[in-house]
Amino acid sequence: MAVEILMPALSPTMEEGTLAKWLVKEGDTVSSGDIMAEIETDKATMEFEAVDEGTIGKILIEEGTEGVKVNTAIAVLLEDGESADDIDTAAAKPASAPVPADREQSSETAPAAGMSHPEPEVDTSPDWPDGTTLKQQTVREALRDGMAEEMRRDDSVFLMGEEVAEYQGAYKISQGMLDEFGSKRVIDTPITEHGFAGMGVGAAFGGLRPIVEFMTFNFAMQAIDQIINSAAKTLYMSGGQMGAPMVFRGPNGAAARVGAQHSQDYAAWYMQVPGLKVAMPYSASDYKGLMKTAIRDPNPVIFLENEILYGRSFDVPELDDYTVPFGKARIWREGEDVTIVSFGIGMSYAFAAADKLAEDGISAEVIDLRTLRPMDTGAILKSVMKTNRCVTVEEGWPQGSVGNYISSVIMQEAFDYLDAPVINCTGKDVPMPYAANLEKLALVTTDEVIEAVKQVTYK
Amino acid sequence: MAPRKSAKKPNVSADELKAYYRDMLLIRRFEEKAGQLYGMGLIGGFCHLYIGQEAVVVGLEAAAEEGDKRITSYRDHGHMLACGMDPNGVMAELTGREGGYSKGKGGSMHMFSKEKHFYGGHGIVAAQVPLGAGLAFADKYKGNDRVTFTYFGDGAANQGQVYEAYNMAELWNLPVVFVIENNQYAMGTSTKRSTHSPSYWERGAAYGIKGEEVDGMDVLAVKAAGQKAVEVCRAGEGPYILEIKTYRYRGHSMSDPAKYRTREEVQKMRDERDPIEAVRSMLLTGKHASEEDLKAIDKEIKDIVNESAEFAKTSPEPAVEELWTDIYATEVPQEA
Numbered sequence: 001m002a003v004e005i006l007m008p009a010l011s012p013t014m015e016e017g018t019l020a021k022w023l024v025k026e027g028d029t030v031s032s033g034d035i036m037a038e039i040e041t042d043k044a045t046m047e048f049e050a051v052d053e054g055t056i057g058k059i060l061i062e063e064g065t066e067g068v069k070v071n072t073a074i075a076v077l078l079e080d081g082e083s084a085d086d087i088d089t090a091a092a093k094p095a096s097a098p099v100p101a102d103r104e105q106s107s108e109t110a111p112a113a114g115m116s117h118p119e120p121e122v123d124t125s126p127d128w129p130d131g132t133t134l135k136q137q138t139v140r141e142a143l144r145d146g147m148a149e150e151m152r153r154d155d156s157v158f159l160m161g162e163e164v165a166e167y168q169g170a171y172k173i174s175q176g177m178l179d180e181f182g183s184k185r186v187i188d189t190p191i192t193e194h195g196f197a198g199m200g201v202g203a204a205f206g207g208l209r210p211i212v213e214f215m216t217f218n219f220a221m222q223a224i225d226q227i228i229n230s231a232a233k234t235l236y237m238s239g240g241q242m243g244a245p246m247v248f249r250g251p252n253g254a255a256a257r258v259g260a261q262h263s264q265d266y267a268a269w270y271m272q273v274p275g276l277k278v279a280m281p282y283s284a285s286d287y288k289g290l291m292k293t294a295i296r297d298p299n300p301v302i303f304l305e306n307e308i309l310y311g312r313s314f315d316v317p318e319l320d321d322y323t324v325p326f327g328k329a330r331i332w333r334e335g336e337d338v339t340i341v342s343f344g345i346g347m348s349y350a351f352a353a354a355d356k357l358a359e360d361g362i363s364a365e366v367i368d369l370r371t372l373r374p375m376d377t378g379a380i381l382k383s384v385m386k387t388n389r390c391v392t393v394e395e396g397w398p399q400g401s402v403g404n405y406i407s408s409v410i411m412q413e414a415f416d417y418l419d420a421p422v423i424n425c426t427g428k429d430v431p432m433p434y435a436a437n438l439e440k441l442a443l444v445t446t447d448e449v450i451e452a453v454k455q456v457t458y459k
Numbered sequence: 460m461a462p463r464k465s466a467k468k469p470n471v472s473a474d475e476l477k478a479y480y481r482d483m484l485l486i487r488r489f490e491e492k493a494g495q496l497y498g499m500g501l502i503g504g505f506c507h508l509y510i511g512q513e514a515v516v517v518g519l520e521a522a523a524e525e526g527d528k529r530i531t532s533y534r535d536h537g538h539m540l541a542c543g544m545d546p547n548g549v550m551a552e553l554t555g556r557e558g559g560y561s562k563g564k565g566g567s568m569h570m571f572s573k574e575k576h577f578y579g580g581h582g583i584v585a586a587q588v589p590l591g592a593g594l595a596f597a598d599k600y601k602g603n604d605r606v607t608f609t610y611f612g613d614g615a616a617n618q619g620q621v622y623e624a625y626n627m628a629e630l631w632n633l634p635v636v637f638v639i640e641n642n643q644y645a646m647g648t649s650t651k652r653s654t655h656s657p658s659y660w661e662r663g664a665a666y667g668i669k670g671e672e673v674d675g676m677d678v679l680a681v682k683a684a685g686q687k688a689v690e691v692c693r694a695g696e697g698p699y700i701l702e703i704k705t706y707r708y709r710g711h712s713m714s715d716p717a718k719y720r721t722r723e724e725v726q727k728m729r730d731e732r733d734p735i736e737a738v739r740s741m742l743l744t745g746k747h748a749s750e751e752d753l754k755a756i757d758k759e760i761k762d763i764v765n766e767s768a769e770f771a772k773t774s775p776e777p778a779v780e781e782l783w784t785d786i787y788a789t790e791v792p793q794e795a
Contacts, residue, residue, distance in 0.1 A: 006498070006499060008497075008498025008499070008502045009497065009499070010498070010713060010714055011496055011713070011714035012503060012714065014714075032491055033491075033708070034730070035722070036775045041714070043714060043716075044714070044716035044718075045716055046710075046714070046715075046716045047716070047717070047722075048498075049494070051491050051492070051494065051495040071499060071500060079637060151656075158600070172682050180555070184600070189627065190623075190626060190627065190630070192623040192626065192627065194589070194619065194620045194623055195589050195592075195620050195623025195624050195626070196623075196627065197587075197589075197628060198586060198588070198589025198590050198592075198593060198620060198623075199590075199592050199593035199596055199627060200593060200640050201589075201590055201593060202530075202578075202589060202590035202591060202592060202593020202594045202595075202596065202597070203593040203594070203596045203597045203600070204589065204593075205578050205593065205594060205597075206528070206593065206594040206596070206597025206598065207597055207601070208597045208600060208601075209598075216535060225583055225586060226586060226589065228588075229581075229582070229586060230581070230583075230586055230590060234571075234579070235785050235786070235787070235788055236785045236786055237561055237563035237564060237565040237569035237571070237579075238560075238561050238565065238569070238570075238579070238785075239559075239560065239562035239563075239564055239571075239785060240562075240570035240784065240788070241561070241563065241571050241572070241573050242571055242573055242578070242786040243788050245788070273785070274786050277785055277787075280629065282489065289789075298787075298788040298789065298790055299787050299788055
């Protein structure tokens with residue numbers, strides 16, 4: 001039966017167009033692929049091809065007509081054996097185009113106004129049982145032990161990166177690992193971040209559990225497309241069929257005197273991405289326990305380390321299989337007057353400030369987030385509901401910082417509990433300078449944290 | 460390295476020829492239908508059709524064995540159909556419906572099938588090249604003899620990460636066939652306007668990778684070259700590069716006015732080099748099939764494609780709850 005030829009949509013945004021020119025006339029036969037008309041869209045002039053074969057029975061819209069809506073019948077195509085007399089445009093069967101209705105708005109995430117906020121339930125269990133034997137270990141050793149334990153446990157785990165094998169790690173994190181696991185599982189790569197990050201993601205798609213080391217996360221910017229577009233989004237884009245169970249790790253943020261291109265803190269960048277998990281530990285036990293959890297996690301994990309912390313020693317429990325769950329903050333110090341929230345190297349400033357504040361009679365509760373995605377916002381809120389004041393501390397830049405996000409959560413979930421605005425102590429809004437005095441000024445300082453606490457406690 | 464000639468055409472049975480005809484025709488008719496559904500507003504966003512290039516994937520799939528992997532860019536519908544994915548699921552993904560391969564959450568450029576070892580469907584030009592090398596890395600690590608076909612276009616061939624992947628793939632002898640589908644236009648930029656070294660496969664020589672140029676309008680030539688490449692990789696001497704000279708009849712995407720080439724150029728390719736017509740005429744002149752046999756195949760394909768369109772129109776949109784699923788895995792997806 002006669003089929004209506006409809007005005008096509010020829011771009012993602014086209015709603016109407018101009019039928020610029022007919023290249024066929026009534027009575028012409030067309031077959032699939034023949035160009036029938038030129039149509040001007042909002043972007044360009046396009047050729048419009050026939051899909052079905054048949055004879056042009058009638059042209060319904062003359063050439064030169066502007067503003068022809070998409071899906072308007074523009075001509076009628078006759079199939080074998082039909083003649084123009086058969087045309088009854090009203091009866092000609094339009095190929096229906098049921099345009100999907102707008103998706104219903106989900107109201108799940110919209111907070112109701114005036115809602116009362118119950119105190120969140122928070123897991124405050126200790127990281128290890130009382131009486132556990134502890135040993136002093138550097139962050140560097142704890143990190144290596146965490147990786148090595150997981151490699152002994154699971155053959156599909158391997159480490160790749162620049163200088164991880166024969167050189168024993170640019171920062172000696174993988175010391176001894178080549179000897180133990182061999183060159184099949186501890187792999188030196190060429191200097192080619194984009195390429196080896198992509199290969200790591202492909203290997204994870206293929207069923208392995210890669211640990212990809214970046215000599216610093218500054219170099220991961222070469223690879224960020226593979227981290228975000230390939231690793232983080234594939235599980236969603238594949239409807240859950242495949243994803244990238246892997247760890248991207250390496251030092252992040254400022255070290256000392258290495259200048260603007262080697263000193264950026266990426267915590268806030270990665271924290272923004274659904275599909276990624278982000279850990280940024282401070283203590284050696286967390287480096288170990290979170291690394292083991294990261295390797296076992298079936299999702300891509302960004303593991304942000306810190307060069308200055310590598311050499312610091314902490315208590316690490318002597319347990320056979322010590323892991324730390326993601327999304328559980330650690331309250332290092334309980335207090336009454338203010339909540340100081342930080343993570344990674346930022347904890348150094350938080351502790352130094354809390355010590356000095358104690359001398360002035362101000363009792364600070366100090367929270368280490370440990371993972372930024374998932375983030376234990378419950379622990380922050382519970383603490384703020386007690387202290388009614390909060391200061392956040394990080395070395396990263398101020399605009400779009402981790403602290404900004406924490407502030408918004410507190411404002412939305414615990415506004416009525418606040419006795420002062422939340423203050424975000426951050427690095428300064430400048431590229432990192434080289435000069436020693438300027439570099440010090442560019443980072444967040446303990447004095448700034450103390451000053452912020454005094455401001456929110458009106459002392 | 461001296462250029463190598465394509466391997467000799469293989470002897471092929473009438474049944475195989477008919478199967479290639481059928482598989483190529485399925486892709487063409489499917490893509491024509493996709494174009495039609497796009498015009499009706501049922502498919503949104505970007506939609507890149509494979510019409511003209513059918514012999515590339517059908518020829519290479521004829522050289523693949525069970526368990527071999529494939530990964531490609533956003534012009535991916537042909538690859539999915541050629542490796543045996545269900546046309547209904549592909550079309551329903553194009554219309555963004557629940558019955559699509561990614562439950563409607565991926566779209567034309569992002570589809571996957573663990574079962575068929577199809578690893579996407581990637582929207583960032585050349586990102587699939589290191590990913591494909593990584594898949595091959597995983598197979599070598601596991602010690603099996605699987606091969607990964609990593610497809611990319613002449614446009615992607617100028618991206619830096621391709622050469623990063625070449626370097627490591629050769630360094631570690633990975634079982635990967637790099638397939639350059641050279642259709643002569645990167646969107647609207649012809650190869651002549653994008654490089655002074657237009658023999659893409661020869662660039663592999665800089666890394667010590669062997670390769671060859673293949674006539675991509677001849678499905679038998681593609682199959683023969685594919686078999687050779689696979690043999691090299693299975694012998695542990697990969698990678699291998701195939702530069703397959705092909706041609707896309709349609710625009711880069713549905714919204715491409717294609718003013719960068721003449722209508723005559725396209726028509727000449729269709730008239731003289733069409734890969735489906737070539738097999739059709741081999742079948743008829745060799746008396747391997749009658750007009751009626753081919754008509755029956757045409758009819759079968761038409762029915763499959765119409766059914767896929769019907770399925771894609773009637774499959775419901777994904778439930779609103781799907782917005783919040785598949786962001787994080789709770790367990791590692793197991794390899795098929």
